[in-house]
Amino acid sequence: MHIINNFFAELSNFLWGTFGVANLVIGGGIFFIIYSRLTPFRYFRHAFEILLGKHDDPNDKGQISHFQALSTALSSTVGIGNIAGVAVAISLGGPGALFWMWISAIVGMATKFFTCSLGIMYRGYDSENVLQGGPMYVIENGMGKKFKFLSYWFSIAGLVGCLSLLQANQLTQIISDYAVKTFDIEQSFNLDLIIGIIIAILVSSVIFGGLRRIAEVASKIVPFMVVIYLFSGLFIVLSNASSIPAIFSNIFSSAFNGSSVAGGFAGTAIVISQGFRRAAFSNEAGMGTEVMAIGASKNNQPIKSGLVAMIGPLIDTIIVCTITGLVILLSSEWIEGTYSGVSLTQKSFSNYLGLIGDYILIFSVASFTLSTMFGYSYYGCKCASYLFGANSKFYYRIFYVFTLVIGSVLSLDLAVNIVDAMFALMAFPTMISALYLAPNIKKEANRYFASIEGN
DSSP, X not given: OHHHHHHHHHHHHIIIXXXXXXXXXXXHHHHHHHHHTTGGGGGHHHXXXXXXXXXXXXXXOSSBOHHHHHHHHHHHHSSHIIIIIHHHHHHHHOTHHHHHHHHHHHHHHHHHHXXXXXXXXXXXXXXXXXXXXXXXXXXXXXXXXXXXHHHHHHHHHHHHHTSOHHHHHHHHHHHHHHHHHHHOOOOOHHHHHHHHHHHHHHHHHHHTTHHHHHHHHHHHHHHXXXXXXXXXXXXXXHHTGGGHHHHHXXXXXXXXXXXXXXXXXXXXXXXXXXXXXXXXXXXXXTTSHHHHHHTTBSOSOHXXXXXXXXXXXXXXXXXXXXXXXXXXXXXXXHHHTSOOHHHHHHHHHHHHHTHHHHHHHHHHHHHHHHHHHHHHHHHHHHHHHHHHOGGGHHHHHHHHHHHHHHHHHSOXXXXXXXXXXXXXXXXXXXXXXXXXXXXXXXXXXXXXXXXXXXX
């Protein structure tokens, strides 16, 4: 396992660093902001109207509503990245990593506008003649057959990147920690394995029902779990309001000057890297996953889907990750280094809310991770369907469920490194296609915004 972990750690560092995926994602997002002249940002009210169904047309092609599409996308983005991901970023990069997560989210809104608009503009049909969206179809139908190798690139990386190894690992960890503390039993490999099997059974009961069942479950779970988690976090933050200005000052100063972290000091480059990586895992802007969910919405207007997709980073990173980060920074646990990942967040909540904090975190992590697993299974199925035909979806779901058990007994480091490496590989073809086809979206956006201004 040590050799495998080192391989994925080095691959992840190479892709995000030397290979320049971080520069591509962030630089591309900055380009989209400038290229669009911030125009999409002026239509947030219109975006929420679309989300709530005000501009729906029942005759539009697609499988699910805008609300269900965003809920499915949020079911994968509002997840363990908002709880464990923020904790990992602060543990390794200090408070300043949270600032770079904010920057990445703002840039990510512009990225999602372009990538998800393209997801509707260049939808394609799978082997069962069902209309589908995703970077693989954008590349094939928008860029042409000569770039189809990038479609295969994305789909192969997506087969592994969309496995919920980290989600299974962190859900197992928080349940196992609670069981050990509450029932005075010994932490063991067998305990984690049993928890992993139970998780796999629960996920199976939903994902074998296909996209509509996933969307129905996600649209019920996601809004409810976000509200519970946010109210709990806000209660802690407002109860310690006098400490918040100093925390924000620390966030801004360490974002540019490096920061003391558990076990040492993180230079500015590490702070920025951790902020970008964890934000990428949190809101998935530029990774291509959200394009697959939004691409299934009932809609014939690409810009409508792009506007709805922009709401995602606002919710999952600007709001949810900020609340998580502030609660962690209010505690001293992140400096001491005794806890990591989801355990750090849980300890920070329990420091202020006691046993109730434990229950809220267990409930939130369970809801977040299970809904993420539902969404990721759909993404993985789309990749498998593109590569091997629609009939392969059933077999991929079996494989997917099996890997949940594996993820439950993996080390946190290995799970994080696999996800980081695969997301980087998914980002490359997604961003290349978005940059290549950006003029088409700008032209369509000018037409669409002119049409709604005239109404």
